[in-house]
Amino acid sequence: MTILVTGATGNIGRHVVDRLVGAGQRVRAMTRDPRAARLADGVEAVYGDFERPETWADALDGVERVHLFPFAYVAAGAGDGAGFVEQAVRAGVHRFVVHSAAAAGFAPGDEPGDRTLSPLRRHLAEERQAHRGLELMVEATGAEWTHVRPGLLAVNALRWAERIRAGQAVREPYGAAGYPLVHEADVAEVAVAALVGDSHVGAAYTITGPAKVSQAEQVRAIGAAIGEEIRFEELTPEEAREQWIHDGCPEETADWLIGLLAAAVEGPELLPPSTAFHRITGRSPRSFTRWALDHAADFRPPARTEEAA
Template sequence: MTILVTGATGNVGRQVVSRLVRAGRTVRAMTRRPQTGLLPHGVEVVQGDFERPDTWRAALDGAQSVYLFPFVYGAADNGFLDEAVKTGVTRFVVHSAAAAGFPPGTGGDGVLGRHLTEEREAHRGLELLVEATGAEWTHVRPGLLAVNALRWAHRIRTERVVREPYAGAGYPVVHEADVADVAVAALLTDDHIGAAQTVTGPAKVSQAEQVAAIGAAIGTQVRFEEIDPAEARTQWLRDGYDEETADWMIALLADAVDGTGALPPTDTCLRVTGRPPRTFAQWANDHAADFRPEVTR
């Protein structure tokens, strides 16, 4: 049985591919730029693009299960899904998002609420399209990924400092390997058919705690410098973020100063894999090379 992994060179997709290979499964990896993928030996790598129907047949031929990257924002086009079912796919494991399970109105009626509504409608819309195919399905809904901390990598490498608002803000961020473990369980067993699994880390980790963990992982003290939200917004715009993104990022942090806002920790990883989710400290150790100075990398 061939398992097609779409988004195969992404943070989670690579991990899914590696785990399936270790399990002895036949894996086909679909990516828009095959030459950029660092995937395990023996994986069939095919060029495929959700926006290019002419590439779908080669990717889907002979596949029975698909790990489905969220290819459409707004879930308006189900052409790829139709083709997949037509060619024999009987199971989809959807890489969705925790927001797909949020009730309407989560985050209020300001910039954060609007962002979460867009996220919920986009990812839940795709989930509904998959459910309508009649194939088996599981929705894997990761919360905020720990890899978002990589946006600090350049400043940590060059300045040993992170400047952000709301030092105490944080969520139970999830290691991409845990998301992959849950996805692979859904691909390889029948235990999760028809389930929506929200995957988080074990506990809230504040921004200041994340920075400290990264410093410990690289053996160097990294300073967290708390700045005013307005100053942060200016910095993010200078870094290339658009105004809307900068605004909801600030609101997202403000929402999780005294708690975890809309995203409390879940026990999904323990229930599905039999072990607790990886900590942020483990993630930092796994990614230490991303934060070390260029001269020692």
């Protein structure tokens, strides 16, 4: 059996590839640059691009199961209109594990294009529409499916890496705001369980970290992981918005990011911790402290990184 991993060089995709190899599976990785993929020994890296339908046949040849990266929805109307998912089924794929998002599980309500909504509500409606749309596309094929819906990923903290490596303070609004950030390895572990086992067919799992971790707590955890004290400077929402836009962030994106943080000061009501990972694996999700230790090299100043090596 050959399993195709799309999005194979991403934060989650690399973990999926490694876990499948560790489980003794035959793995093909679809990537836009196979020569630069740097994947595990034994992985067949092939060129494939969701926006280029002529590349799909080689990637799908002989494949029975697919880890489906969310960018596939772009391909839904590409080429002859069949889309990547439909072509995969015609090629013999009979199971999809969809890398979706927690927003796909939100109850329908707001319309994505409603300009009377707050930027945050409009963004969440757009997220739900895109990810649930891909899930429904897969379900409509009649193939087996599992939807893996990660919440906010801990890897988003890498946006601070350059400042921390330079010895600068992390500057953000709403230091007390936080969500149950999920380690990418947890998402991959659930995806692999669904790819190789049969007990998850037809299930949709929202995967989060074990508990809310505030922005200030994230910075402290990263500091502890690299043995450095990192300063956290709290900005006002207005200061943060101005800085983000100055740095090139679109105004609407800045506005919904402010809203996302403001909604999580008292608690992560938008996305509370889920029990799915524990139910599937029998273990608690990896903590943000664990994530910070796993990514310490990304945050260490260059001299410290050389010493650690």
